[in-house]
Amino acid sequence: MKITKKYKIVSLFSGCGGMDLGAEGGFAYLGKRFKKHPVETVYATDFDKSICDVYNANFSLKIDVRDIKELKSKDVPDHDILTGGFPCQSFSVVAQNPRRLGYKDDRGKLFFEMCRILKDKKPSVFVAENVKGLLSANKGEAFPLIIKEFERAGYHIKYKVLNASHYGVPQKRERVFIVGFKNKKTYDRFEFPKPVTESNPVPLSMIVLPNHEVEEKFYFSAKAVNGMSATKHSKTMNKGRVQKLHEPSNTVGAHLAKVSLNSTDPVLQVNGRYRMFTPLEVARIQSFPDSFVLPGSRTTNYKALGNAVAPVVMWHVTKEIIRALES
Numbered sequence: 451m452k453i454t455k456k457y458k459i460v461s462l463f464s465g466c467g468g469m470d471l472g473a474e475g476g477f478a479y480l481g482k483r484f485k486k487h488p489v490e491t492v493y494a495t496d497f498d499k500s501i502c503d504v505y506n507a508n509f510s511l512k513i514d515v516r517d518i519k520e521l522k523s524k525d526v527p528d529h530d531i532l533t534g535g536f537p538c539q540s541f542s543v544v545a546q547n548p549r550r551l552g553y554k555d556d557r558g559k560l561f562f563e564m565c566r567i568l569k570d571k572k573p574s575v576f577v578a579e580n581v582k583g584l585l586s587a588n589k590g591e592a593f594p595l596i597i598k599e600f601e602r603a604g605y606h607i608k609y610k611v612l613n614a615s616h617y618g619v620p621q622k623r624e625r626v627f628i629v630g631f632k633n634k635k636t637y638d639r640f641e642f643p644k645p646v647t648e649s650n651p652v653p654l655s656m657i658v659l660p661n662h663e664v665e666e667k668f669y670f671s672a673k674a675v676n677g678m679s680a681t682k683h684s685k686t687m688n689k690g691r692v693q694k695l696h697e698p699s700n701t702v703g704a705h706l707a708k709v710s711l712n713s714t715d716p717v718l719q720v721n722g723r724y725r726m727f728t729p730l731e732v733a734r735i736q737s738f739p740d741s742f743v744l745p746g747s748r749t750t751n752y753k754a755l756g757n758a759v760a761p762v763v764m765w766h767v768t769k770e771i772i773r774a775l776e777s
């Protein structure tokens with residue numbers, strides 16, 4: 451495979467840059483090198499200032515902090531690949547004939563902002579990532595309409611739910627990846643990456659910190675444990691909250707900022723005590739390299755990391771996109 455071109459990437463809803471890091475490559479994770487892809491991120495944007503600070507601490511490109519609704523297409527640089535995990539909002543698709551998205555109040559919702567940039571800038575490829583629940587949103591009616599809208603923007607679409615634990619990430623995170631191509635031949639060539647660790651997933655024990663490196667503040671108090679013990683969850687810590695070290699972790703989400711023993715957040719049990727994951731552990735569960743800097747408050751870091759696309763999964767997806775573009 452001869453790689454000749456450097457593809458320009460524009461990143462929307464960039465958060466702390468999990469998707470951007472994965473698309474670019476050039477990082478190490480769990481002793482493995484994920485090589486640099488022939489791409490260059492030329493523009494990134496998000497409206498959350500504190501999360502943008504995390505982005506800026508890790509990339510030479512400075513992120514444009516603004517609401518996407520205020521982003522004019524003419525201010526977006528020309529590019530080849532548009533990336534973005536548009537936040538999943540509910541869509542009205544009821545009582546319409548023919549059924550479509552964007553009826554009345556839905557106009558201006560963030561999904562349409564991504565479509566707007568696609569229509570105006572016409573990059574060769576786009577990648578959108580979202581929660582698996584998007585497939586069943588609006589009783590399963592929204593997703594086909596989302597795909598139709600992307601097709602109307604001029605793209606041939608493939609989509610697939612990818613489980614991060616199948617790609618060497620110690621987390622059972624399932625996310626839908628939607629990839630669109632302007633060119634039909636490139637679309638025909640593209641295949642989602644084949645699983646690499648489906649039968650031998652990386653266990654959580656690979657990334658958990660030794661006890662002496664975990665500060666006391668990450669442990670739940672006796673009061674919190676007693677409170678939990680009084681509930682029906684006490685015996686089993688059911689809903690999968692206490693994580694098994696020999697398996698990948700349950701999905702870590704932005705909610706970890708408010709982790710509690712009485713919710714479904716994943717927690718650890720160490721020597722009979724309960725504790726939350728540290729931000730460094732969440733970063734590792736998400737496949738960020740240890741070199742990824744986490745400035746700002748713990749709350750910001752949990753939110754940024756929990757919302758991120760697992761870089762290693764995005765790296766595999768990007769590798770296949772480049773293969774399709776180059777071959």
Ligand SMILES: C[S@@+](CC[C@H](N)C(=O)[O-])C[C@H]1O[C@@H](n2cnc3c(N)ncnc32)[C@H](O)[C@@H]1O
Nearest residue numbers: 463464465466467468469497498517518758759
């Ligand atoms: C799922 S997160 C994206 C994570 C990112 N792709 C990553 O891999 O790290 C969605 C992002 O959309 C941003 N967002 C939500 N509404 C927005 C808006 N109106 N304008 C710009 N960004 C917005 C949020 O701040 C959040 O960082």
